[in-house]
Amino acid sequence: MSTAKGYFALVLHAHLPFVRHPEYDHFLEEDWFFEAMTETYLPLLQGFEAMARDGVHFRLTMSLTPPLLSMMSDPLLQQRYIRYLDERLQALKGEHTRTQGDNYFRPVVDFYIDFFEQLRHQYVEQYQCDVAGAFRRLMEAGYLEIMTCGATHGYFPLLAPQPESIYAQLAMAVRTHERILGRRPRGIWLPECGYTPGVDAILAQFGIEFFILDTHGLLNADPTPKYGANTPVRTPAGPVAFGRDYESSKQVWSAEEGYPGDALYREFYRDAGFDVHEPHIKALHHAGVKAFTGLKYHRITGKTDWKEPYHPGWARERAAEHAGHFLFNRQRQVEWLSSFMDQPPLIVAPYDAELFGHWWFEGPQWMEFLFRKMAYDQHEVEAITLAEYQDRFPNLQTVQPPECSWGAGGFHEVWLNGSNDWVYPYLHQAAEKMSELVQRFPDAQGDTRWLLDQAARELLLAQSSDWAFIMKTATSVEYAVRRFKTHLHRFQRLVTMLESGRYDMSYVVAITQRDSLFPDMDYRIFQQRPI
Numbered sequence: 001m002s003t004a005k006g007y008f009a010l011v012l013h014a015h016l017p018f019v020r021h022p023e024y025d026h027f028l029e030e031d032w033f034f035e036a037m038t039e040t041y042l043p044l045l046q047g048f049e050a051m052a053r054d055g056v057h058f059r060l061t062m063s064l065t066p067p068l069l070s071m072m073s074d075p076l077l078q079q080r081y082i083r084y085l086d087e088r089l090q091a092l093k094g095e096h097t098r099t100q101g102d103n104y105f106r107p108v109v110d111f112y113i114d115f116f117e118q119l120r121h122q123y124v125e126q127y128q129c130d131v132a133g134a135f136r137r138l139m140e141a142g143y144l145e146i147m148t149c150g151a152t153h154g155y156f157p158l159l160a161p162q163p164e165s166i167y168a169q170l171a172m173a174v175r176t177h178e179r180i181l182g183r184r185p186r187g188i189w190l191p192e193c194g195y196t197p198g199v200d201a202i203l204a205q206f207g208i209e210f211f212i213l214d215t216h217g218l219l220n221a222d223p224t225p226k227y228g229a230n231t232p233v234r235t236p237a238g239p240v241a242f243g244r245d246y247e248s249s250k251q252v253w254s255a256e257e258g259y260p261g262d263a264l265y266r267e268f269y270r271d272a273g274f275d276v277h278e279p280h281i282k283a284l285h286h287a288g289v290k291a292f293t294g295l296k297y298h299r300i301t302g303k304t305d306w307k308e309p310y311h312p313g314w315a316r317e318r319a320a321e322h323a324g325h326f327l328f329n330r331q332r333q334v335e336w337l338s339s340f341m342d343q344p345p346l347i348v349a350p351y352d353a354e355l356f357g358h359w360w361f362e363g364p365q366w367m368e369f370l371f372r373k374m375a376y377d378q379h380e381v382e383a384i385t386l387a388e389y390q391d392r393f394p395n396l397q398t399v400q401p402p403e404c405s406w407g408a409g410g411f412h413e414v415w416l417n418g419s420n421d422w423v424y425p426y427l428h429q430a431a432e433k434m435s436e437l438v439q440r441f442p443d444a445q446g447d448t449r450w451l452l453d454q455a456a457r458e459l460l461l462a463q464s465s466d467w468a469f470i471m472k473t474a475t476s477v478e479y480a481v482r483r484f485k486t487h488l489h490r491f492q493r494l495v496t497m498l499e500s501g502r503y504d505m506s507y508v509v510a511i512t513q514r515d516s517l518f519p520d521m522d523y524r525i526f527q528q529r530p531i
Helices: 030-053 067-073 077-099 106-126 131-140 165-179 199-205 216-220 244-254 314-340 363-376 386-390 421-441 446-462 465-473 477-500 505-514
Strands: 007-012 060-064 144-147 210-212 240-243 346-352 382-384
Touching: 007 030, 007 314, 007 363, 007 386, 030 077, 030 106, 030 131, 030 363, 060 067, 060 131, 060 465, 067 131, 067 165, 077 106, 131 144, 131 165, 144 386, 165 199, 165 421, 165 446, 210 216, 210 386, 216 240, 240 346, 244 314, 244 346, 314 346, 314 363, 314 382, 363 382, 421 446, 421 477, 446 477, 446 505, 477 505
Parallel strands: 007 060, 007 346, 007 382, 060 144, 210 240
Antiparallel strands: none
């Protein structure tokens, strides 16, 4: 029996939009996935497996979204990722020659050679390219609780005018999770932590027991939860809501106060793709366009354009210091909370997984240090998954959370504003049309079934919240707009075929090969349902 005064639940949301372009030999946006594999998912697995080998008690709750699981399992992207690693190892041979005699940057180049060689061995030899399988083994061993998400990360509050869209997002999410990971999910990361009253009833239909809200989603619930965000609550339909602990989250993600801004950590924005002008680096560019290569040789240094060379050993020591500091604060937090609570408090710290490794290169090291220190250096705080806490303390207060998200402003303004509001009338009309087609073709077979299933795929892909998010943040707006319009156009063309009875099967084959996720699609998930 645990003697801890309180519990700590680290929650990671691992998600990327589905990007797969077999029609091109190289495609720049596929690098989003390859960069996350290189800097986040594989390094996290290295740390998890090292702790498991050493018998360290660690627990983690993590979402692996259906688009991400689909990309991890896709043979085309698996082969392209090997090519991505090999291209960087080839470039590093040139960098090894270029930096000969350079005492400042040669050690960093040597570090990257070792880093990429280890990753390639881990991915190809150890995992046989099956990263989802590696996460699954840790889940089956009890270290990870893996949640699902919306099928394509559709933002539920803005899809709610057609409840069948939420049902469809959940139906394919649960189906994909079970197909790839071998079990039905107990929990869900609501896309963007977007909640609207009534969603809990749909979650309950799928056997989903818990989800996460931002802090205000619990603090503004009716009635106000007795212990704020430090214990979960039960929603009217039954699923449990866990609230983000603001204090612990801020220590990691805050641009001003957070750990990732330390001067010794790797500088994200300085990359060899822009700093080095040799042919072996230019070979990593896309069609002559400069791009991030993942070879970053500088440390943050300070608020200055002058950046010193990166020292991995110094950064690793600082990560250990920051892990100790974080744990100390959680001990004090638990000590204070437990002094007036009638059950052990829970500190829920949710983050985007890509913060660890991609944006904060040392993040996976920090995480491993934190869990090791939590296991061996103290007894007040114990790592736990959300499901474990719910199982241990099932008697919860019932409240009604408000409509909310974890975006800026706490509501919908990131996904509904002047840059992206034009997409929603199209999405709502398409969902209505899809539901009409389900009524018209209740038991389609053959080519008609094929067209209906593909129409459902295209609509789900158009519903992804990623496109609206990118339009708002103005990072890759042209790509996001093109992706949204492409999926909507494909959907509409399929609808025209179905309504006219004239099928262009060569077109259907082509788009099915491109948008190939959800092989177990059943278009009837868009059947009309009340919320």
